[in-house]
Amino acid sequence: MPVTLLNETIISLRKMYKRSGCFLSLALLLLASILASCNNSGCYDKMDVKVKCSFYSLDSAYAVTIDSVSVWGVGSDSLVYKNKNLSEISLDLDPNSSETRYVFQVIGSGGYKFMDTITFKHVNKPWYQSAECGCMVFNTLDTCLTTGSIFQSATILEKEITNTEIETEHVILNI
Numbered sequence: 001m002p003v004t005l006l007n008e009t010i011i012s013l014r015k016m017y018k019r020s021g022c023f024l025s026l027a028l029l030l031l032a033s034i035l036a037s038c039n040n041s042g043c044y045d046k047m048d049v050k051v052k053c054s055f056y057s058l059d060s061a062y063a064v065t066i067d068s069v070s071v072w073g074v075g076s077d078s079l080v081y082k083n084k085n086l087s088e089i090s091l092d093l094d095p096n097s098s099e100t101r102y103v104f105q106v107i108g109s110g111g112y113k114f115m116d117t118i119t120f121k122h123v124n125k126p127w128y129q130s131a132e133c134g135c136m137v138f139n140t141l142d143t144c145l146t147t148g149s150i151f152q153s154a155t156i157l158e159k160e161i162t163n164t165e166i167e168t169e170h171v172i173l174n175i
Contacts, residue, residue, distance in 0.1 A: 049163050050090040051170045058152050058174040074101035095137035116150035138162045144171050
C-alpha cells in the first residue's frame, strides 16, 4: 500500500472517529437523560406483601387494643414492634421458608411478661411484576397457630396474601 493512500485512510478514519465520537457522546447523553427520567409509575404503589392480623376479644368478638406489645421474629434479633399499643399488626412472611414464626411479648399489670409464639405456615408464590418493579413473593396461608399464652386461638379470614391496595384482614388473633 503506498504511503499517500495509507495517510489518506488514517485521516479518513480520524474524521469518522471524531464524527462518531460526537454521535456516541450525544447518544450516551440522550440515554442517560431517558434513564434519569424513569420512575416507578409501572409499579404498584404498595410493593409490600404482609399478613395483617387483628386482635379480638374471644368473649365479646370485639376488636381490642393490647398495651405494651413487643414483637420479633424467631431467629431474628431485631424488633418489629417495641412496647406499642396495638389493635392490629402487619408482618412479613419469610419468602425462603414455608413457616414463619413471631414472638409476642406483653407486659401486664405488675410488670409480668406474657409471651406467645405465632406460627404461620404458608406457600410462597414468586410473582414477576414488571421490569421496573422486579419480583415479589405472594403467599397462601395454610395454618396459623398460637402457643395459647396470650392468644387463645387464631382464625384465618383470607388465605391469599398479595400486595393489594385494599387493607385486607387476614388473621384474627383472639385474646
